[in-house]
Amino acid sequence: MTSSASVAAFGLGVLPARSGLGLKPRHYRDILETSPPVGFFEVHAENYMGDGGPPHRYLERIRAHYPLSVHGVGLSIGGDQPLDKTHLARLRRLIERYEPESFSEHLAWSTHDNLYLNDLLPVPYDGPTLRRVCEHIDEVQETLGQRLLLENPSTYIAFEQSDMAEVDFLSEVAGRTGCGLLLDVNNVFVSATNHAYDAGAYLDAFPVEHVGEIHLAGFAEDQDDAGGRLLIDAHGTPVADIVWTLFEQALKRTGPVPTLIEWDNDVPAFPVLMKEARKADRALSNERCRRQAMFATA
């Protein structure tokens, strides 16, 4: 806590409705030397849970100049077992240290017993799971003293016992816990393709009033045994054209919201990420213009 005053120049605010980028170690120096026009940076919480060293040194310096989003991948909110208190305490220290404008996690599980499975695994959408997820989110929000944004997952299988649509499940969670939602448009397209439903209809049904952030990323494409498309949420390529189109569709409902370009594997040189960020910014500003024009003519 002692260092937070100097670190958190942007604390207690909200993320700006601009494009943001995932912060990668290979770009630390580029960012400090060139101060690129990025709306915010997002870090994976677990990568900053060491005691010290370059990650914290650079994050402190970068955070002093940019709004920050902390994105957790290891809480296992969708796990039936109790949350890992040690991990939650680590997360709390991180949040206290950097006072991020936003904290988000996933509608998924990744830990069972004491094994960490290093993937965002799917949950059935039913009553008991809904109650468990809500209990966990209550606990996280209480412990961190901060609202959480919950991200819709990309999935490859579904469960026979699911008796709710994913959007209804997310809507219920947000309604019961007061958490916000992180709408990952790439995940929407990946899941919709894999489960043969319409991504546009999913976006039309999404409870947009809870959306605090959007994620965009690239997917990898494989083929299933029936010769159909099997999409993998791979974060190693530019955002696909269809995902940009869905993003524009989503913005019509959400309005301009903070939008992150996720690129976690085969991370390219910084200018490549900036190009994607500028593309997102154009879509955000088009949406702003569209809304202004609507009000002007109304």
Next chain:
Amino acid sequence: MMALRTLQKRFSMALLDRTREVPSGIRTAGLDRIDRRFDVYRNNVFVGLTEALVTRFPVCHALVGDEFFRAMARVFIELSPPRSPVLMTYGDDFANFVDTFPPAHPVPYLGDVARLESALTRAYHAADAAPLTVDELASLAPCRWEQIHVELHPSVQVATSVYPIVSIWEAHVRTDDHPVIDSSRAEDALVVRPDLEVEVHRLPPGAATFLTALLKGASLRTAADVAMTDPRFDLITTLSGVLAVRIIVGIRSSRE
């Protein structure tokens, strides 16, 4: 309806063990086979963790080649899946596994190189501390050195070997020169990150014993006594080396 706990238990066991059947209660759209879809999750788990090991152990990866390393990583992941979502610690026990993995025995120094590489990650993420300056160290002079306890930088680690692990490591990270390595020479390594860069130093004989004793809290005198059991240990050489590489962050006298 399957209880969530049961479902997740079966799911996680089938993820890590390919000989297990895909848990029941899963469905997919259309005609696609359930096991093909479940394999996406299996792949994600193994590919992600294998990449984490390739990133953490680049020299070991180079020494045995990609195919061998990935096959070895798979066995390790099955035997030792992560116990924490903080993956920077994953692979802390990889070197011990390598030692006991028979196919790796033709490369007898592989485990020791893995130990050195895992020390590098720990040093990278260790707590920060400011090394004492030469002036501050000079204040040692009036004290009786045998009563002195030194506090080493939190990143300090020692890796010992009967093989030339530092030379092997250097040959792979410095692509500009390829020295001929005398594989019969034993080398011990000191790993430290005084500021932002992790450094690897070759230690003189006995210095590893000396530093290990200091890490356990021994006074300079006691550490020297322990190290002297190796007749090649030279206290002056070791001390001047230790002072030069900025690994001391505190000094106190045991009389205080």
